[in-house]
């Protein structure tokens with residue numbers, strides 16, 4: 001499985017150099033030249049990683065990062081910031097970016113950061129077909145449909161849904177979920193789970209505010225109901 005990367009960068013020369021380099025590493029690359037097109041692609045197409053330049057026409061990288069998160073997408077985001085924008089880096093991470101690299105960057109360094117972010121995705125192979133009400137999950141085909149219509153999930157959302165499906169009916173703590181789906185130590189990024197659950201509810205529940213599939217168990221975590 002090749003990871004799909006969206007590169008949002010308005011400098012054409014850098015965009016082309018980076019695209020070539022990423023493709024030579026085996027990644028599937030799509031790109032956008034401004035913030036609006038970036039938002040459109042980021043929220044419409046499945047990507048495993050998004051690289052965002054901060055200085056962009058129409059919508060800057062910080063706004064874009066926040067908007068992508070607010071749209072319910074959990075795709076890892078790597079920001080390209082300008083030299084000396086220390087405050088900006090902090091702002092970027094607060095807005096939901098996962099990492100940043102300062103321009104001008106060393107390509108090897110960038111590739112290492114990209115690999116590190118993608119490694120967080122569990123690459124478990126497997127099979128199985130689950131049907132929960134209107135939601136159908138095809139693990140081997142990594143496809144999810146709702147009432148027969150395809151649902152777009154990021155790679156992490158898919159792994160989370162799969163974990164839920166494999167443990168349907170059981171109450172799962174945020175710590176369990178973080179450890180099993182993200183490989184993180186317990187207690188550090190528990191909000192990540194909530195954000196991803198919210199994203200899944202948005203995409204899978206008839207009424208995301210009154211979920212019937214992914215239930216909150218107060219004080220404990222979540223339970224996936226078949």
Ligand code: CA
Nearest residue numbers: 010053055056
């Ligand atoms: Ca730029």
